[in-house]
Amino acid sequence: MPTVAIAIFAGVQALDVAGPVDVFSEANRFIAPDARYEVTLLSAQQAPLRASNGMTLIADAVFARARKPFDLALVAGGPALPEGAPPEASLLDWLTNIAPQCGRYGSICTGAFALGHAGLLDARNVTTHWQHAAQLAAQFPKARVDYDRIYLRDGQLVTSAGVTAGIDLSLALVAEDHGAHIALAVAKRLVVFAQRQGGQSQFSPYLTAPVDETSPVAKVQAHVMERIHESFTVKQLADVAGMSSRNFARVFVQETGVTPHEFVERARVDAARKLLESSGAALKAIAYDCGFGTADRMRIVFVKRVGVTPMQYRERFRAA
Template sequence: MTKRPVLVVLFDGVQSLDVTGPVEVFSAAGHFTADADADAYPIRTASLDGAPVRTASGLRLTPDTPLAGTEVEHTLLVPGGEGTRAPDPRLVDWLREHAPRARRLLSVCTGALLLAEAGLLDGRRATTHWAHCDRLARRHPAVDVDPDPIFVRDGRIATSAGVTAGIDLALSLVEEDHGREVALAVARVLVVFLRRPGNQAQFSAQLAAQTARREPLREVQRWISEHPEGDLSVEALAARARLSPRHFARAFRIETGMTPGRYVERIRLEHARRLLEDSRDGVEEISRACGYGTPEAMRRAFVRTLGAAPAEYRRRFRGHVSAHTESP
Protein backbone atom coordinates (compact mmCIF):
# COMPACT_ATOMS: atom_id res chain seq x y z
CA MET A 1 0.00 0.00 0.00
CA THR A 2 1.12 3.53 -0.75
CA LYS A 3 1.86 5.37 2.49
CA ARG A 4 1.11 9.07 2.66
CA PRO A 5 3.00 10.60 5.59
CA VAL A 6 1.34 13.61 7.21
CA LEU A 7 3.37 16.31 8.94
CA VAL A 8 1.33 18.57 11.25
CA VAL A 9 2.72 21.98 12.19
CA LEU A 10 2.25 23.03 15.83
CA PHE A 11 2.62 26.47 17.39
CA ASP A 12 1.49 28.29 20.51
CA GLY A 13 -2.15 29.31 20.25
CA VAL A 14 -3.05 26.55 17.80
CA GLN A 15 -6.69 25.42 17.74
CA SER A 16 -6.57 21.90 19.17
CA LEU A 17 -9.45 20.55 17.06
CA ASP A 18 -7.77 21.81 13.88
CA VAL A 19 -5.02 19.34 14.77
CA THR A 20 -6.89 16.42 16.28
CA GLY A 21 -9.85 16.39 13.86
CA PRO A 22 -7.88 15.59 10.68
CA VAL A 23 -5.40 13.44 12.63
CA GLU A 24 -8.25 11.25 13.92
CA VAL A 25 -9.57 10.86 10.37
CA PHE A 26 -6.20 9.86 8.93
CA SER A 27 -5.44 7.61 11.88
CA ALA A 28 -8.77 5.78 11.65
CA ALA A 29 -8.61 5.35 7.88
CA GLY A 30 -5.86 2.75 7.99
CA HIS A 31 -8.06 0.35 9.93
CA PHE A 32 -10.54 0.18 7.05
CA THR A 33 -8.24 -0.07 4.04
CA ALA A 34 -8.05 -3.30 2.07
CA ASP A 35 -5.05 -4.60 4.03
CA ALA A 36 -6.00 -2.83 7.28
CA ASP A 37 -2.70 -0.93 7.32
CA ALA A 38 -2.94 1.18 10.46
CA ASP A 39 0.07 3.15 9.20
CA ALA A 40 -1.50 4.22 5.90
CA TYR A 41 -1.00 7.83 6.99
CA PRO A 42 2.09 7.98 9.23
CA ILE A 43 1.63 11.12 11.32
CA ARG A 44 4.28 13.35 12.84
CA THR A 45 3.87 16.65 14.65
CA ALA A 46 6.52 19.34 14.74
CA SER A 47 7.00 22.76 16.34
CA LEU A 48 9.68 25.34 15.64
CA ASP A 49 12.02 24.24 18.40
CA GLY A 50 10.51 20.86 19.12
CA ALA A 51 9.15 22.19 22.42
CA PRO A 52 5.60 21.58 23.70
CA VAL A 53 3.01 24.15 22.63
CA ARG A 54 -0.03 25.44 24.46
CA THR A 55 -3.24 25.40 22.42
CA ALA A 56 -5.79 28.20 22.39
CA SER A 57 -7.88 26.21 24.89
CA GLY A 58 -4.92 25.70 27.26
CA LEU A 59 -4.08 22.11 26.36
CA ARG A 60 -0.41 21.28 25.95
CA LEU A 61 0.71 19.30 22.92
CA THR A 62 4.13 17.70 22.74
CA PRO A 63 5.49 17.48 19.19
CA ASP A 64 7.45 14.55 17.82
CA THR A 65 10.23 16.67 16.38
CA PRO A 66 11.46 20.21 15.69
CA LEU A 67 10.64 21.68 12.30
CA ALA A 68 14.30 22.39 11.64
CA GLY A 69 15.70 19.50 9.66
CA THR A 70 12.29 17.86 9.18
CA GLU A 71 11.49 16.87 5.63
CA VAL A 72 8.02 17.12 4.13
CA GLU A 73 7.45 13.70 2.60
CA HIS A 74 3.88 13.93 1.33
CA THR A 75 1.15 15.91 3.14
CA LEU A 76 1.73 19.05 5.16
CA LEU A 77 -1.11 20.12 7.45
CA VAL A 78 -1.18 23.69 8.78
CA PRO A 79 -3.85 24.26 11.46
CA GLY A 80 -5.23 27.60 12.61
CA GLY A 81 -5.92 29.25 15.92
CA GLU A 82 -5.15 32.40 17.89
CA GLY A 83 -1.47 31.90 17.12
CA THR A 84 -2.04 32.93 13.51
CA ARG A 85 -2.84 36.54 14.49
CA ALA A 86 0.82 37.45 15.01
CA PRO A 87 2.74 34.40 13.80
CA ASP A 88 6.39 33.81 14.57
CA PRO A 89 8.33 35.02 11.49
CA ARG A 90 10.45 31.89 11.70
CA LEU A 91 7.34 29.77 11.14
CA VAL A 92 6.36 31.81 8.11
CA ASP A 93 9.90 31.50 6.72
CA TRP A 94 9.86 27.74 7.27
CA LEU A 95 6.56 27.42 5.42
CA ARG A 96 7.80 29.60 2.56
CA GLU A 97 10.83 27.34 2.11
CA HIS A 98 9.45 23.88 2.85
CA ALA A 99 5.71 23.91 2.06
CA PRO A 100 6.25 24.00 -1.73
CA ARG A 101 7.83 20.54 -1.40
CA ALA A 102 4.61 19.00 -0.11
CA ARG A 103 2.64 16.88 -2.54
CA ARG A 104 -0.48 17.98 -0.68
CA LEU A 105 -0.57 21.20 1.30
CA LEU A 106 -3.57 21.56 3.61
CA SER A 107 -4.75 24.30 5.92
CA VAL A 108 -7.53 24.22 8.48
CA CYS A 109 -9.41 27.35 9.56
CA THR A 110 -7.06 30.33 9.93
CA GLY A 111 -4.10 28.19 8.93
CA ALA A 112 -4.83 29.72 5.52
CA LEU A 113 -3.53 33.02 6.90
CA LEU A 114 -0.17 31.40 7.56
CA LEU A 115 -0.05 30.04 4.03
CA ALA A 116 -0.97 33.46 2.68
CA GLU A 117 1.72 35.17 4.79
CA ALA A 118 4.24 32.80 3.20
CA GLY A 119 2.99 33.76 -0.27
CA LEU A 120 1.70 30.25 -0.95
CA LEU A 121 -1.86 31.26 -1.86
CA ASP A 122 -1.11 34.08 -4.29
CA GLY A 123 -3.11 33.62 -7.46
CA ARG A 124 -5.08 30.76 -5.92
CA ARG A 125 -8.64 30.29 -4.74
CA ALA A 126 -8.90 29.68 -1.00
CA THR A 127 -11.21 29.80 1.99
CA THR A 128 -10.94 30.05 5.75
CA HIS A 129 -13.23 30.48 8.76
CA TRP A 130 -16.13 32.71 7.71
CA ALA A 131 -15.24 35.28 10.40
CA HIS A 132 -11.72 35.72 8.95
CA CYS A 133 -12.43 35.74 5.20
CA ASP A 134 -12.51 39.55 5.06
CA ARG A 135 -9.22 39.72 6.92
CA LEU A 136 -7.62 37.25 4.52
CA ALA A 137 -8.91 39.17 1.51
CA ARG A 138 -7.77 42.57 2.85
CA ARG A 139 -4.29 41.50 3.86
CA HIS A 140 -3.68 39.35 0.81
CA PRO A 141 -5.45 40.79 -2.24
CA ALA A 142 -3.62 38.35 -4.53
CA VAL A 143 -5.65 35.51 -2.98
CA ASP A 144 -9.06 34.71 -4.47
CA VAL A 145 -11.02 34.30 -1.23
CA ASP A 146 -14.28 32.35 -1.37
CA PRO A 147 -16.15 32.65 1.96
CA ASP A 148 -18.81 30.04 1.25
CA PRO A 149 -17.38 26.52 0.83
CA ILE A 150 -16.43 24.06 3.54
CA PHE A 151 -13.15 23.58 1.72
CA VAL A 152 -11.51 24.60 -1.53
CA ARG A 153 -9.14 22.57 -3.67
CA ASP A 154 -6.78 24.43 -5.97
CA GLY A 155 -4.28 22.02 -7.40
CA ARG A 156 -2.19 20.44 -4.67
CA ILE A 157 -3.30 23.06 -2.12
CA ALA A 158 -6.50 22.71 -0.11
CA THR A 159 -7.83 25.22 2.40
CA SER A 160 -10.77 24.55 4.71
CA ALA A 161 -13.21 26.63 6.68
CA GLY A 162 -13.57 26.85 10.45
CA VAL A 163 -12.44 24.14 12.85
CA THR A 164 -14.52 21.03 12.07
CA ALA A 165 -14.21 21.67 8.33
CA GLY A 166 -10.77 20.11 8.65
CA ILE A 167 -12.55 16.81 9.28
CA ASP A 168 -14.55 17.23 6.06
CA LEU A 169 -11.38 17.96 4.11
CA ALA A 170 -9.54 14.98 5.59
CA LEU A 171 -12.48 12.69 4.81
CA SER A 172 -12.50 13.89 1.21
CA LEU A 173 -8.81 13.02 0.89
CA VAL A 174 -9.34 9.58 2.40
CA GLU A 175 -12.11 9.04 -0.14
CA GLU A 176 -9.75 10.02 -2.96
CA ASP A 177 -7.03 7.71 -1.70
CA HIS A 178 -9.05 4.68 -0.62
CA GLY A 179 -12.61 5.06 -1.89
CA ARG A 180 -15.98 6.06 -0.53
CA GLU A 181 -16.54 2.98 1.62
CA VAL A 182 -13.38 3.58 3.65
CA ALA A 183 -14.23 7.27 4.10
CA LEU A 184 -17.79 6.39 5.08
CA ALA A 185 -16.54 3.86 7.63
CA VAL A 186 -14.34 6.54 9.19
CA ALA A 187 -17.23 9.02 9.24
CA ARG A 188 -19.40 6.47 11.02
CA VAL A 189 -16.74 5.78 13.64
CA LEU A 190 -16.36 9.50 14.30
CA VAL A 191 -20.15 10.01 14.12
CA VAL A 192 -19.92 12.79 11.55
CA PHE A 193 -21.45 13.36 8.12
CA LEU A 194 -19.47 12.28 5.10
CA ARG A 195 -19.51 15.58 3.21
CA ARG A 196 -17.85 14.84 -0.04
CA PRO A 197 -17.91 18.09 -2.02
CA GLY A 198 -16.12 21.28 -1.11
CA ASN A 199 -18.92 23.33 -2.62
CA GLN A 200 -21.23 22.79 0.34
CA ALA A 201 -21.95 26.03 2.20
CA GLN A 202 -20.09 26.65 5.46
CA PHE A 203 -23.48 26.94 7.14
CA SER A 204 -26.31 24.46 6.81
CA ALA A 205 -29.76 25.96 6.49
CA GLN A 206 -30.29 25.42 10.22
CA LEU A 207 -27.09 27.24 11.14
CA ALA A 208 -27.73 30.06 8.68
CA ALA A 209 -30.90 30.87 10.58
CA GLN A 210 -30.99 31.82 14.21
CA THR A 211 -32.43 29.32 16.67
CA ALA A 212 -35.75 30.56 17.97
CA ARG A 213 -35.90 31.47 21.64
CA ARG A 214 -39.31 29.96 22.32
CA GLU A 215 -39.69 26.18 22.43
CA PRO A 216 -42.76 25.99 20.14
CA LEU A 217 -40.84 27.76 17.41
CA ARG A 218 -37.72 25.65 17.99
CA GLU A 219 -39.90 22.54 17.71
CA VAL A 220 -41.24 23.84 14.41
CA GLN A 221 -37.67 24.32 13.15
CA ARG A 222 -36.85 20.73 14.08
CA TRP A 223 -40.04 19.49 12.43
CA ILE A 224 -39.23 21.27 9.18
CA SER A 225 -35.74 19.75 9.08
CA GLU A 226 -37.02 16.24 9.78
CA HIS A 227 -40.06 16.37 7.47
CA PRO A 228 -39.17 18.34 4.32
CA GLU A 229 -41.78 16.31 2.42
CA GLY A 230 -44.61 17.34 4.75
CA ASP A 231 -47.17 20.12 4.70
CA LEU A 232 -44.98 23.08 5.61
CA SER A 233 -47.43 25.83 4.84
CA VAL A 234 -47.62 28.73 7.28
CA GLU A 235 -51.04 27.53 8.37
CA ALA A 236 -49.82 23.99 9.13
CA LEU A 237 -46.70 25.20 10.94
CA ALA A 238 -48.68 27.78 12.91
CA ALA A 239 -51.06 25.05 14.07
CA ARG A 240 -48.09 22.99 15.25
CA ALA A 241 -46.84 26.01 17.23
CA ARG A 242 -50.37 26.67 18.53
CA LEU A 243 -50.31 30.21 17.16
CA SER A 244 -52.38 32.05 14.62
CA PRO A 245 -50.77 32.10 11.14
CA ARG A 246 -50.20 35.85 11.34
CA HIS A 247 -48.67 35.71 14.83
CA PHE A 248 -46.55 32.67 13.89
CA ALA A 249 -45.15 34.24 10.72
CA ARG A 250 -44.22 37.44 12.54
CA ALA A 251 -42.67 35.65 15.54
CA PHE A 252 -40.74 33.22 13.34
CA ARG A 253 -39.22 36.02 11.30
CA ILE A 254 -38.27 38.04 14.39
CA GLU A 255 -36.69 35.08 16.20
CA THR A 256 -34.94 33.33 13.29
CA GLY A 257 -34.11 36.23 10.99
CA MET A 258 -36.02 34.83 8.01
CA THR A 259 -39.58 34.12 6.99
CA PRO A 260 -41.04 30.61 7.38
CA GLY A 261 -41.23 30.29 3.60
CA ARG A 262 -37.57 31.16 3.15
CA TYR A 263 -36.54 28.73 5.88
CA VAL A 264 -38.57 25.92 4.32
CA GLU A 265 -37.08 26.71 0.92
CA ARG A 266 -33.52 26.43 2.27
CA ILE A 267 -34.22 23.18 4.12
CA ARG A 268 -35.80 21.55 1.08
CA LEU A 269 -33.04 22.68 -1.25
CA GLU A 270 -30.32 21.43 1.11
CA HIS A 271 -32.06 18.07 1.48
CA ALA A 272 -32.47 17.75 -2.28
CA ARG A 273 -28.80 18.56 -2.86
CA ARG A 274 -27.69 15.84 -0.47
CA LEU A 275 -29.95 13.26 -2.11
CA LEU A 276 -28.64 14.20 -5.56
CA GLU A 277 -25.08 13.89 -4.30
CA ASP A 278 -25.32 10.76 -2.18
CA SER A 279 -28.12 8.65 -3.66
CA ARG A 280 -29.08 7.15 -6.99
CA ASP A 281 -32.70 8.24 -6.66
CA GLY A 282 -34.22 9.90 -9.69
CA VAL A 283 -35.19 13.56 -9.83
CA GLU A 284 -38.90 12.77 -9.63
CA GLU A 285 -38.44 10.62 -6.51
CA ILE A 286 -36.23 13.26 -4.87
CA SER A 287 -38.69 16.04 -5.66
CA ARG A 288 -41.41 14.11 -3.80
CA ALA A 289 -39.11 13.27 -0.88
CA CYS A 290 -38.23 16.94 -0.45
CA GLY A 291 -41.75 18.32 -0.65
CA TYR A 292 -41.51 19.95 -4.07
CA GLY A 293 -44.39 17.91 -5.41
CA THR A 294 -43.21 17.93 -9.02
CA PRO A 295 -39.81 17.79 -10.73
CA GLU A 296 -40.59 21.11 -12.38
CA ALA A 297 -41.03 22.84 -9.02
CA MET A 298 -37.68 21.47 -7.86
CA ARG A 299 -36.06 22.47 -11.15
CA ARG A 300 -37.24 26.06 -10.72
CA ALA A 301 -35.88 26.18 -7.16
CA PHE A 302 -32.49 24.85 -8.27
CA VAL A 303 -32.17 27.19 -11.23
CA ARG A 304 -33.21 30.18 -9.14
CA THR A 305 -30.77 29.47 -6.31
CA LEU A 306 -27.93 27.43 -7.82
CA GLY A 307 -28.10 28.39 -11.47
CA ALA A 308 -28.43 24.77 -12.61
CA ALA A 309 -31.24 22.25 -12.99
CA PRO A 310 -31.10 19.18 -10.68
CA ALA A 311 -29.74 16.84 -13.37
CA GLU A 312 -27.06 19.36 -14.28
CA TYR A 313 -26.20 19.90 -10.61
CA ARG A 314 -25.73 16.13 -10.15
CA ARG A 315 -23.59 15.95 -13.28
CA ARG A 316 -21.37 18.80 -12.09
CA PHE A 317 -21.07 17.26 -8.64
CA ARG A 318 -20.00 13.90 -10.02
CA GLY A 319 -17.55 15.63 -12.30
CA HIS A 320 -16.12 17.44 -9.25
CA VAL A 321 -15.68 14.13 -7.42
CA SER A 322 -14.23 12.23 -10.38
CA ALA A 323 -11.75 15.04 -11.03
CA HIS A 324 -10.11 14.21 -7.70
CA THR A 325 -10.15 10.41 -7.77
CA GLU A 326 -6.52 10.05 -8.78
CA SER A 327 -4.24 9.76 -5.75
CA PRO A 328 -1.27 12.15 -5.70
Protein backbone atom coordinates in the same frame (compact mmCIF):
# COMPACT_ATOMS: atom_id res chain seq x y z
CA MET B 1 3.64 4.85 3.30
CA PRO B 2 2.17 8.36 2.76
CA THR B 3 3.62 11.00 5.06
CA VAL B 4 1.55 13.76 6.66
CA ALA B 5 3.03 16.78 8.44
CA ILE B 6 0.93 19.08 10.63
CA ALA B 7 2.51 22.33 11.80
CA ILE B 8 1.61 23.45 15.33
CA PHE B 9 2.55 26.43 17.51
CA ALA B 10 1.75 28.00 20.87
CA GLY B 11 -1.95 28.92 20.91
CA VAL B 12 -2.92 26.39 18.24
CA GLN B 13 -6.54 25.19 18.18
CA ALA B 14 -6.27 21.67 19.61
CA LEU B 15 -9.19 20.31 17.56
CA ASP B 16 -7.56 21.56 14.34
CA VAL B 17 -4.78 19.12 15.17
CA ALA B 18 -6.65 16.24 16.81
CA GLY B 19 -9.42 16.06 14.18
CA PRO B 20 -7.20 15.35 11.15
CA VAL B 21 -4.83 13.16 13.20
CA ASP B 22 -7.74 10.96 14.30
CA VAL B 23 -9.07 10.69 10.73
CA PHE B 24 -5.72 9.47 9.40
CA SER B 25 -5.20 7.21 12.43
CA GLU B 26 -8.61 5.60 12.01
CA ALA B 27 -8.05 5.24 8.27
CA ASN B 28 -4.99 3.11 9.06
CA ARG B 29 -7.35 0.49 10.52
CA PHE B 30 -8.87 -0.15 7.11
CA ILE B 31 -5.96 0.04 4.66
CA ALA B 32 -2.93 -2.10 3.89
CA PRO B 33 0.15 -1.62 6.11
CA ASP B 34 2.28 -0.19 3.31
CA ALA B 35 -0.41 2.42 2.54
CA ARG B 36 -0.96 3.63 6.09
CA TYR B 37 -0.50 7.30 6.94
CA GLU B 38 2.52 8.35 8.96
CA VAL B 39 1.60 11.58 10.76
CA THR B 40 4.25 13.94 12.19
CA LEU B 41 3.60 17.03 14.30
CA LEU B 42 6.10 19.82 13.71
CA SER B 43 6.86 23.01 15.61
CA ALA B 44 9.67 25.53 16.05
CA GLN B 45 10.97 23.77 19.16
CA GLN B 46 10.50 20.22 20.36
CA ALA B 47 9.19 21.35 23.74
CA PRO B 48 5.72 21.35 25.33
CA LEU B 49 3.45 24.09 24.01
CA ARG B 50 0.02 25.22 25.16
CA ALA B 51 -2.92 24.99 22.81
CA SER B 52 -5.59 27.70 22.99
CA ASN B 53 -7.75 25.48 25.23
CA GLY B 54 -4.91 24.90 27.70
CA MET B 55 -3.92 21.44 26.52
CA THR B 56 -0.22 20.65 26.23
CA LEU B 57 1.09 19.37 22.91
CA ILE B 58 4.58 18.20 22.01
CA ALA B 59 5.81 18.05 18.42
CA ASP B 60 7.58 15.01 17.01
CA ALA B 61 10.18 17.13 15.22
CA VAL B 62 11.22 20.71 14.54
CA PHE B 63 10.81 22.67 11.32
CA ALA B 64 14.56 22.99 10.79
CA ARG B 65 14.94 19.21 10.54
CA ALA B 66 11.83 18.54 8.47
CA ARG B 67 12.92 19.64 5.03
CA LYS B 68 12.11 16.43 3.18
CA PRO B 69 9.00 16.37 0.96
CA PHE B 70 5.75 15.19 2.54
CA ASP B 71 2.77 13.73 0.72
CA LEU B 72 0.60 16.18 2.67
CA ALA B 73 1.64 19.21 4.73
CA LEU B 74 -0.93 21.14 6.76
CA VAL B 75 -0.76 24.07 9.14
CA ALA B 76 -3.35 24.11 11.91
CA GLY B 77 -5.21 27.25 12.94
CA GLY B 78 -5.36 29.22 16.14
CA PRO B 79 -7.65 31.96 17.52
CA ALA B 80 -4.86 34.56 17.50
CA LEU B 81 -3.74 34.08 13.89
CA PRO B 82 -6.27 36.44 12.26
CA GLU B 83 -5.60 39.26 14.72
CA GLY B 84 -1.95 38.94 15.65
CA ALA B 85 1.35 39.57 13.93
CA PRO B 86 2.58 37.08 11.31
CA PRO B 87 3.43 33.65 12.75
CA GLU B 88 6.97 32.89 13.84
CA ALA B 89 9.57 33.11 11.09
CA SER B 90 10.55 29.43 11.33
CA LEU B 91 6.97 28.35 10.52
CA LEU B 92 6.70 30.70 7.55
CA ASP B 93 10.12 29.67 6.26
CA TRP B 94 9.14 26.00 6.53
CA LEU B 95 5.84 26.56 4.71
CA THR B 96 7.51 28.54 1.92
CA ASN B 97 10.13 25.87 1.35
CA ILE B 98 8.08 22.72 1.86
CA ALA B 99 4.90 23.59 -0.06
CA PRO B 100 6.39 23.29 -3.58
CA GLN B 101 7.85 19.89 -2.68
CA CYS B 102 4.62 18.34 -1.38
CA GLY B 103 1.99 16.42 -3.26
CA ARG B 104 -0.63 18.41 -1.33
CA TYR B 105 -0.36 21.22 1.19
CA GLY B 106 -2.75 23.52 2.95
CA SER B 107 -4.44 24.63 6.14
CA ILE B 108 -7.06 23.87 8.74
CA CYS B 109 -9.32 26.74 9.80
CA THR B 110 -7.38 29.98 10.41
CA GLY B 111 -4.13 28.26 9.43
CA ALA B 112 -4.94 29.92 6.08
CA PHE B 113 -3.55 33.16 7.54
CA ALA B 114 -0.17 31.47 7.98
CA LEU B 115 -0.32 30.37 4.33
CA GLY B 116 -1.14 33.94 3.37
CA HIS B 117 1.84 35.36 5.26
CA ALA B 118 4.00 32.74 3.52
CA GLY B 119 2.79 34.02 0.13
CA LEU B 120 0.95 30.82 -0.75
CA LEU B 121 -2.58 32.16 -1.31
CA ASP B 122 -2.04 34.54 -4.23
CA ALA B 123 -4.47 33.84 -7.09
CA ARG B 124 -5.75 30.71 -5.32
CA ASN B 125 -9.26 29.62 -4.33
CA VAL B 126 -9.32 29.22 -0.54
CA THR B 127 -11.62 29.09 2.46
CA THR B 128 -11.32 29.52 6.22
CA HIS B 129 -13.50 29.91 9.31
CA TRP B 130 -16.64 31.89 8.40
CA GLN B 131 -15.97 34.40 11.16
CA HIS B 132 -12.59 35.36 9.67
CA ALA B 133 -13.18 34.96 5.94
CA ALA B 134 -13.62 38.71 5.39
CA GLN B 135 -10.38 39.35 7.33
CA LEU B 136 -8.53 36.83 5.19
CA ALA B 137 -9.80 38.48 2.02
CA ALA B 138 -8.82 41.93 3.32
CA GLN B 139 -5.33 40.91 4.47
CA PHE B 140 -4.56 38.92 1.33
CA PRO B 141 -6.52 40.59 -1.49
CA LYS B 142 -4.90 38.43 -4.18
CA ALA B 143 -6.56 35.32 -2.69
CA ARG B 144 -10.01 34.30 -3.88
CA VAL B 145 -11.78 33.60 -0.59
CA ASP B 146 -14.91 31.45 -0.60
CA TYR B 147 -16.97 32.33 2.48
CA ASP B 148 -19.20 29.25 2.42
CA ARG B 149 -17.23 26.13 1.55
CA ILE B 150 -16.51 23.53 4.24
CA TYR B 151 -13.29 22.64 2.44
CA LEU B 152 -11.78 23.57 -0.89
CA ARG B 153 -9.11 22.20 -3.21
CA ASP B 154 -7.24 24.28 -5.76
CA GLY B 155 -4.61 22.09 -7.37
CA GLN B 156 -2.13 21.03 -4.70
CA LEU B 157 -3.59 23.54 -2.22
CA VAL B 158 -6.28 22.38 0.22
CA THR B 159 -7.99 24.59 2.80
CA SER B 160 -10.81 24.02 5.25
CA ALA B 161 -13.39 26.04 7.12
CA GLY B 162 -13.50 26.35 10.88
CA VAL B 163 -12.29 23.82 13.46
CA THR B 164 -14.26 20.57 12.87
CA ALA B 165 -14.12 21.21 9.11
CA GLY B 166 -10.59 19.84 9.34
CA ILE B 167 -12.25 16.46 9.80
CA ASP B 168 -14.32 16.98 6.64
CA LEU B 169 -11.21 17.92 4.66
CA SER B 170 -9.25 14.94 5.98
CA LEU B 171 -12.10 12.54 5.16
CA ALA B 172 -12.19 13.95 1.63
CA LEU B 173 -8.44 13.36 1.27
CA VAL B 174 -8.81 9.79 2.56
CA ALA B 175 -11.59 9.22 0.02
CA GLU B 176 -9.33 10.61 -2.69
CA ASP B 177 -6.51 8.26 -1.65
CA HIS B 178 -8.43 5.08 -0.83
CA GLY B 179 -12.02 5.43 -2.03
CA ALA B 180 -15.29 6.65 -0.59
CA HIS B 181 -15.93 3.36 1.20
CA ILE B 182 -12.84 3.82 3.39
CA ALA B 183 -13.79 7.42 4.18
CA LEU B 184 -17.29 6.25 5.10
CA ALA B 185 -15.88 3.57 7.41
CA VAL B 186 -13.73 6.19 9.13
CA ALA B 187 -16.67 8.59 9.44
CA LYS B 188 -18.76 5.87 11.08
CA ARG B 189 -15.96 5.18 13.56
CA LEU B 190 -15.77 8.88 14.44
CA VAL B 191 -19.58 9.25 14.42
CA VAL B 192 -19.51 12.11 11.91
CA PHE B 193 -20.94 12.63 8.43
CA ALA B 194 -18.74 11.36 5.62
CA GLN B 195 -19.94 14.32 3.56
CA ARG B 196 -21.62 17.18 5.38
CA GLN B 197 -24.58 18.79 3.64
CA GLY B 198 -24.53 22.52 3.07
CA GLY B 199 -21.79 25.02 3.74
CA GLN B 200 -20.67 27.37 6.50
CA SER B 201 -23.74 29.52 5.90
CA GLN B 202 -25.57 27.14 8.24
CA PHE B 203 -23.44 28.43 11.11
CA SER B 204 -22.69 32.05 10.22
CA PRO B 205 -25.12 34.95 10.62
CA TYR B 206 -25.78 36.79 7.37
CA LEU B 207 -26.26 40.18 8.98
CA THR B 208 -23.73 42.33 10.77
CA ALA B 209 -24.28 45.58 12.60
CA PRO B 210 -23.79 48.71 10.45
CA VAL B 211 -20.65 50.72 11.04
CA ASP B 212 -22.67 53.91 11.59
CA GLU B 213 -25.97 53.14 13.30
CA THR B 214 -27.23 56.67 12.60
CA SER B 215 -26.73 56.53 8.84
CA PRO B 216 -29.62 56.42 6.34
CA VAL B 217 -28.57 52.90 5.38
CA ALA B 218 -28.77 51.76 9.02
CA LYS B 219 -32.20 53.36 9.23
CA VAL B 220 -33.33 51.32 6.23
CA GLN B 221 -31.89 48.12 7.68
CA ALA B 222 -33.77 48.67 10.94
CA HIS B 223 -36.94 49.43 8.97
CA VAL B 224 -36.65 46.12 7.11
CA MET B 225 -35.96 44.09 10.26
CA GLU B 226 -38.93 45.63 12.08
CA ARG B 227 -41.26 44.83 9.17
CA ILE B 228 -39.69 41.64 7.88
CA HIS B 229 -43.07 40.16 6.94
CA GLU B 230 -43.71 42.94 4.41
CA SER B 231 -42.61 43.21 0.79
CA PHE B 232 -40.25 46.02 -0.20
CA THR B 233 -39.28 47.88 -3.34
CA VAL B 234 -36.12 49.92 -3.85
CA LYS B 235 -38.25 53.07 -4.10
CA GLN B 236 -39.93 52.36 -0.76
CA LEU B 237 -36.59 51.83 0.92
CA ALA B 238 -35.12 54.91 -0.78
CA ASP B 239 -38.02 56.96 0.63
CA VAL B 240 -37.18 55.71 4.13
CA ALA B 241 -33.58 56.82 3.58
CA GLY B 242 -34.69 60.16 2.13
CA MET B 243 -32.83 59.57 -1.14
CA SER B 244 -33.55 59.05 -4.79
CA SER B 245 -33.79 55.40 -5.83
CA ARG B 246 -30.60 55.54 -7.89
CA ASN B 247 -28.53 57.30 -5.24
CA PHE B 248 -29.89 55.03 -2.50
CA ALA B 249 -29.01 51.84 -4.41
CA ARG B 250 -25.47 53.15 -5.02
CA VAL B 251 -24.90 54.23 -1.42
CA PHE B 252 -26.38 51.01 -0.02
CA VAL B 253 -23.99 48.83 -2.03
CA GLN B 254 -21.09 51.12 -1.16
CA GLU B 255 -21.76 50.85 2.59
CA THR B 256 -22.86 47.22 2.87
CA GLY B 257 -21.32 45.40 -0.08
CA VAL B 258 -24.70 44.00 -1.14
CA THR B 259 -27.72 45.30 -3.03
CA PRO B 260 -30.92 46.25 -1.17
CA HIS B 261 -32.61 43.13 -2.59
CA GLU B 262 -29.75 40.95 -1.38
CA PHE B 263 -29.96 42.48 2.09
CA VAL B 264 -33.71 41.92 2.34
CA GLU B 265 -33.36 38.27 1.33
CA ARG B 266 -30.54 37.72 3.83
CA ALA B 267 -32.60 39.41 6.54
CA ARG B 268 -35.51 37.08 5.82
CA VAL B 269 -33.21 34.04 6.04
CA ASP B 270 -31.78 35.15 9.38
CA ALA B 271 -35.24 35.86 10.79
CA ALA B 272 -36.45 32.45 9.64
CA ARG B 273 -33.40 30.71 11.10
CA LYS B 274 -34.12 32.20 14.52
CA LEU B 275 -37.71 30.94 14.41
CA LEU B 276 -36.64 27.50 13.17
CA GLU B 277 -34.16 27.26 16.04
CA SER B 278 -36.48 28.52 18.78
CA SER B 279 -40.04 27.53 17.88
CA GLY B 280 -42.13 24.66 16.62
CA ALA B 281 -44.18 26.87 14.31
CA ALA B 282 -45.27 25.39 11.00
CA LEU B 283 -43.00 26.15 8.05
CA LYS B 284 -45.78 27.96 6.20
CA ALA B 285 -46.31 30.23 9.22
CA ILE B 286 -42.60 31.03 9.46
CA ALA B 287 -42.46 31.67 5.72
CA TYR B 288 -45.35 34.14 6.00
CA ASP B 289 -43.99 35.88 9.10
CA CYS B 290 -40.57 36.33 7.48
CA GLY B 291 -41.87 37.67 4.19
CA PHE B 292 -41.22 34.70 1.92
CA GLY B 293 -44.91 34.32 1.21
CA THR B 294 -44.94 30.55 0.87
CA ALA B 295 -43.05 27.61 2.35
CA ASP B 296 -41.96 26.60 -1.17
CA ARG B 297 -40.37 30.01 -1.77
CA MET B 298 -38.61 29.83 1.61
CA ARG B 299 -37.29 26.38 0.75
CA ILE B 300 -35.85 27.62 -2.56
CA VAL B 301 -34.08 30.54 -0.87
CA PHE B 302 -32.73 28.35 1.96
CA VAL B 303 -31.28 25.80 -0.44
CA LYS B 304 -29.65 28.60 -2.44
CA ARG B 305 -28.25 30.52 0.53
CA VAL B 306 -27.77 27.96 3.31
CA GLY B 307 -27.34 24.76 1.33
CA VAL B 308 -30.04 22.87 3.24
CA THR B 309 -33.84 23.01 3.43
CA PRO B 310 -35.64 24.76 6.31
CA MET B 311 -36.64 21.36 7.71
CA GLN B 312 -33.06 20.10 7.59
CA TYR B 313 -31.91 23.30 9.28
CA ARG B 314 -34.49 22.88 12.05
CA GLU B 315 -33.48 19.26 12.63
CA ARG B 316 -29.86 20.30 13.12
CA PHE B 317 -30.17 23.48 15.12
CA ARG B 318 -33.45 23.58 17.00
CA ALA B 319 -32.93 23.83 20.76
CA ALA B 320 -34.39 20.95 22.75
